[in-house]
Structures are given as structure tokens and as C-alpha cells.
Amino acid sequence: MEDAQTSIVRQAGNRTRRDGPEAAPPRRRRLDRRKRIAFAVILLGMTWGFCELAAWPLFRVATGKPFSWSALQEERRERANRPEGIGGAVFAQVHPYVGYVQEPGPSSGVVRQHDGRTMPVSDFGYVDDKPPIQKREPGKVIVGIFGGSVASFFGVNGVHRLEETLKASPEYADREFVFVNAALGGYKQPQQLATLAYLTALGAEFDVVVNIDGFNEVALYELENAPHHVFPAFPRSWHARVGMNDPTLGAARAELNGLEDSRIAWSRWASASPWRWSILCNLVWKLRDRRLEWDSYNLVKGHQELKDRGGPYVATGPPRDFADREALFEHLASIWSNGSWAIHGLCRQNGARYYHFLQPNQYVADSKPMDAAEKRLAYKLDHPYRKGVESGYPILVRKGRALGERGVEFHDLTGVFRDRPESLYIDDCCHYNQKGLEILAEAIGRAILDDSPVAAR
Template identity: 30%
Template sequence: MKNFKFLPQAKEGLKIGLINLVVLFLLLEFGSLIFYYFKHQQLFYTRERSEDLQNLGINLEGVRVGESVIERLHPYFGYIQKPSPDFRPGFKYNNYGFLSPYDYPYKKTNKNQVIVGVLGGSVASNYSIYEVQNKILEKKLKQLPQFKDKEIIILSLATGGYKQPQQLITLNYMLSLGQKFDLVINIDGFNEIALANINNQNQLNFAMPSASHVQALTGLANNSLSTKALKALLSIKDHKPKIKNALETLKDCPLASCHVIMSLYTQELIKNYHRDVARFERYRQQKADDDKGSESVIYFYMEDRVLPDAEIFQEITNNWVKTSTLIHQVLSANNIPYFHILQPNQYYPTKRVFSEAEKKVAFSEDSPYKDSIKKGYPYLLKKVDELKANQINFFNGVLILDNTKEQAYIDNCCHYDQPGENILSNFVADSIVNVLKNQPTP
């Protein structure tokens, strides 16, 4: 009978506990609603739902939830992305490994289409995506009478890590297959300096494809990756299904608190994914434990020494001018206008003032690019007059982000957040329009 005396107390305790849980849930949900509103500028329950994972507010730059190694060696381009789907609606890694809505060669479906080729690395690839989605170039070209009824088709020949002479080689290869262009844009500079100097530090000829990309692939091809590199690859592989499942759960969250918690969880998974990618990059050059110096079946032009800064940056910039000039000559012979854009980068000091929040995102003391950009960009800028003397439509974009107070960078490498993408796209479009406004329709 004594046990029954405690039943009312137990019931009262359970009731209080349930009330506390409900209050806690309501506070969590209310706080999550406020957090969501300030982040997305809309109410969670009345938000516009979309299948586009980009609209979840998660930065998926550089994340592929398929294979552990997304690049494949290519006999002409050095490497490409494996043809596969992409998380952005309407895009895919096409039959040539470029991120595009179309397979190549692309043929016009009507006479009013204007085909724009885009060359460069990941910044150029992201520019292509932003252009397809926002049509800034098309809108500005349509202000000109000769482009009034035109439809702009953006064809990206850009891939993360590409640097000269890959742009030159890729363009000529596609032209040889019969791909038609009405104008071509080349957005580069960062990879030419930063990645070519990493090649130099590894005694790989600066004009060879990026060591950060091809040496990892050749290590796999030769079965010569170190144990640490293989462990990093396995960890990357382990993260991918977790990220995919987290994104699916996040997309279907019915409550604001669920959305906030899953957002934080997903961002942590992506942070760990990028950490393991960085580890793989760090370990990829180490020989396998049982590798006694066996030769690679893939040949690279190597150097017998690491070239000093003055020498390597001079060679890089000479090559940069020469390859851009060759692109111009090939296109000019085919009556195709060519536009060369030097991209801005946070490690080249300008008058731009960064907020404390952006500094945390955009800069890293351990960046392998920081010193190269500070030292190498001035060499590029000294070549501007030579490019223009070669009749190249060259536009220096180094200062275009200086006047924005919004966060322009999305990472501590070189990539832009939405405001930065918008500024770059408008700069490119305005530069092209100013050249073409007195020219006939392509």
C-alpha cells in the first residue's frame, strides 16, 4: 500500500516534466524561427520550397556526394571531372567532364543563339553557373540593337585547377571537333600563379597540370599513395553518404528547430569532409610504405631544382601572356571576339576593407596560396600593357570588389559568395558590352 502513496507524486512529477519539455520545445522552435528569418529573410513555415539544395543555405562548393575521387586523368586536358549528375538543377558534369546544362559539341537550335565559351579554373566555372542562372550578360547584351533578340548560350570549358596552357589546349581541342563560338571569355590569373608555383615547389614543371590534382590521380593509378593518404580517402568516402542523408533530411524538415539542428550538423559534416580533403592533399605526395622508388607509368616534365621566386614568376607570366596571345590569334582568325579577365583574389592586397566575419572565412595563415599571390600578382599586372599591345581585350578585375561591404568570399582560397559573383558577372558583362557596342552581330 505504501507504493500507492507515491503515485500522485509521480504523476505530478511526470506532468511537470512534460510541461517543461513542451516549454523547452516551444522555446527551441521559436528561437529557430528567429534564427531562420535572420539568415534567410523569410518565415520558415511560409518559405518557398525548392528541390535546389543551394536554397538550403548550405555551402556545397567542392562537395560531390558520389565518388571519393571525382577527377579522372585525361590524355589531352590533364584531368577532367567524371561525367555525372550535379546537385544544381539543370546542370551536370557533361560528356567532356565540364559542368554545364549541355553535352558538347553543342549545336545551335536556332539562328538567334549566341554561343559564349568560358575558359579558366573553378572561378570561371562558377561564373558560368551564375551566368546561366542569372543571365546578366544576356540582359546587358540585349540593350545593344544587334543583340536585341538574341539568346545567350554559355558553354563552360572551365574546371577547378585548370591553368594555362590548359585553356589554350582545351579551346583548340573543342574547335577541332567543330564546336562553334561567337565569343570567348577567359577568367584566370589565380591558378596560373598559385598552382604553378606549387608545381615549382614539387619540382614539377610549372606548365604541367596542377600537381595538387594530377599527382594524386597518378598516385592512385600507380598504387603508390601513402597509408595516410589512403586513410584520408577512406574518411572522405565515409563522409559522403552521411552528407547526402543529412541533406535529404534537411530538405524534408517540417519544423524550424529540425532545420536549424540539421543545418548545423550538415555544416559540421562538410567541415570534416573539407578537413579530410586537405589532409589527402597534404599526404598525397608521400610514397607508399612499400614503394622503393618504382617509376610512374605517367610521365611528367620535372625540374632539377626549385626555381627562385623572381625566376618562376617571370616564367609563369611570360607563359600567361603567350598562351593568351595564342588564344586571341586562333579566335581572331575565326572572327571570334576574345575577352581576357584577371580575377580578383583576397591575398593580393588592395584598398578593400574586410569585416571581421569575412576575414574568418576568407583568410588562412596556413594557406598554400597566400605568399604566391602576394608575390606573383604584381608580375601579372606588369604584363597588362603587353597583352593590350597584342590587341587582346584585357580587363583587370583585381579591384572590382573593393567597394562592396558585403561578404564577397566564400572560402580562404579564391571563390566568391553571391555578392562577389554578382560583381564579377556585371564587370565581365560591362567590359564586353563596351567593346561590342559598335560592332555588328556575331
């Protein structure tokens, strides 16, 4: 009997422990779960904060430069907005008259504006929202922009300031402006001349022709065409553009373009919020970008033997040797000068006013004061373009003066930034930010106004 009672008491006790006051209520279990989640979030935040703090000194160790949000964002913006890839263009296509143009179509629209708007490529292969074949009309001024990438950027982002400057004059106050962007990255003489002649033959009419060039003419040849024995007057990297029938060259070019696409994609990712504000993400982007750059360098280096291999005439053109570098740059500057003189004649015959501007560049001695941040971004003592600028620009200045003496409206803008200490360059090549483009536009506008019939009176 006692055993039965004991059993009943034991079972009641078990029920009490299972269902009684000691059992955790559902509300307490929910609170415990929330505490664990909150603790995990706090721990994750502390870990991220520690990584952010650690990334600050690590950035300097890994890159050799102090961390700067603005400098990194400018560097990424230039790459993310770049219209062309390595050695020419991701979307560039060989053209029978002007060397190459951009491939039209939705996939080749190029982000140009800082606000993210996309600038389309016209059916003629130029970065513009209108066709280049425009006709004169009363009350309208058609302005053609010619040159390389600096001119092309100007044709998108600088012409609004140019229009404002010109409309301050009675001659242009009530006129409608149409800007035709016929410039393209990498263009050098005689491509500007060939482009104007080609468009003129198709019926294009211009009231004003603005040619902004000089850098590509002296900076590119020794690095791109000379090692492959390509004729100096041929477009940049011509052997690669017409070498797609060569499986080795074609594969190398495709791989290079793929690496450049990756660098652009990473730049756009790191430029978006919230990643752009993270020191750690900036460090990850910088290391990844340097790795992709190194992969590109190794790929090019691995194909250096191609530069000593003879190519077909279509890729190399007539052979040309020079006694020394001075003779080479005299020849390159002569092509530039002769091209400008021919544009001057073509414009005069067709009733257009021609203005030629030698573009500013950071490697021209004493051309711009730079603070430490801009110098880190835009000036490299060992940059391969620097040698060409230092050797070629003095000759361009001299031949430009000679053009002026012959009647060409030539303007040397190499000193246009000389009194501007603010940051204007966005890369270590040659390109300017929006403020730099506006300064350029004002100088170009003043030159046009000073030559106008109204100013002459």
C-alpha cells in the same frame, strides 16, 4: 460460528478494497500517463534549451570565433556544393588532351544552385546541361566560358546576369544566347588553350570566348606540383592523377576522397532544417568537420616522403629548376600570358571575339573592404594560397597589360570589388557568392559591350 462470520466479513472487505471506490479508474490512469509524458517532454525541452544556451559560449571556446548562422551556412554551402574533392576531384578522370574532366553520369551530377537544383555533367566531362559542340546560326550567340572553378561557377550561376547586361544593347537585344561552360575546377594554362583547341577540332563554333583565370596559375604550383617535381605546365596534382598505378599513392588518394565525401555529407546534413538553426548542431558539425580536416592533414603529412621520391616521366615531365621564387613566378606568368595570346590567335582565325579577365581575389592587397564576419570567413593570414597570390598577381597584372598592348581584350578585374563593402567571398580561397558573380557578370558584360561594333559607331 463466529469464525465463519469473521471470514465472510474479511472476504467482503477484500472485495471492497479491490473493486470498490479505492480502485483507480482507467481515466485517471490515462491522465497520469499523459502527465508523465508531458513532464518528460518538458524536461527534454528544458535540457535541449540548456544545451543550446551552453553551446553559444562553447562555440567560441572550441573554434576561437563567435557563432554566426549566416557565416556557417555560407561555409557549408561552399563545401556541400563543391564539385571536386581534395587534390583534384572525387569524380575527375584523366583526359588525353585537356588533363582531366569530370566523370559523366548520374552519380557525378553536382549541386550548383543555391536553390538545390542539380547541374549535370555533359558527356564531354564539363559541368553543363548541353554538349560543348555548338554550331553558329542566325540570331544566336554562342559564348564559351573558360578557366578554373571561379569560371565554372560563373558558367552556371553568373551567365544569366551576363545575358541581361548584354541584351541591354541593341546589338544583342533580340539574340538567343547559348552559354557553353568549358571551365573546370583547378584548370590553369595551357588547359584553357588546350580545351579551346580540342573543342574547335571537334567542330565547336564560338562567337564570344570569355576566359576568367589567373589565380590557379600562381597559387597552386608551389603547393601541389613543385613538391613532387612535376613540370610547371602540367595540370594540378598531376602526379596523383596518373599515380593510380602506384598502390601507395592510389590508396592515399582514395582515403582522402573518402574523407572529403564525409565532409560534404556532414555539411549537407547540417545545412538542412531544423539542424541548421540549432547552435548545438552547428557546434557538432564544426567539431566534426575540423576533425575530418585534421585527419586529411595527417594523412597527407604521413605521405610526405612520397614527394621526394622520383617518379616516372608520365607523372613528372621534363625537369625544371629555378634560380629563385621570382624566376618561378615569371615562368608561371609567362605560361599564362602565352596561353592567352594563343587563344587570341585561335579565336581571330575562327571569327570569335576573345575577352580575357584576371579574376579578383581577396589576397590581392586593398582589393576589397571586408567587415569582421567576411574577414573571419574569407581571409586567413597563414593561408597557403596567399603567398602565391602576393608573389604572382603583380606579374600577371604586368603581363596582362602587355597582352592589351598586343591587341588582346584583357581586363584586370582585381579591383572590381574595391568599392563593395558587402560580403561577397564564400570561402578563404577565391570563390564568390551570387552577388559577387553578378558583379563580375556586369563587369564582363560592360567590357564586351565597350568592344562591340555598335559601341564603336
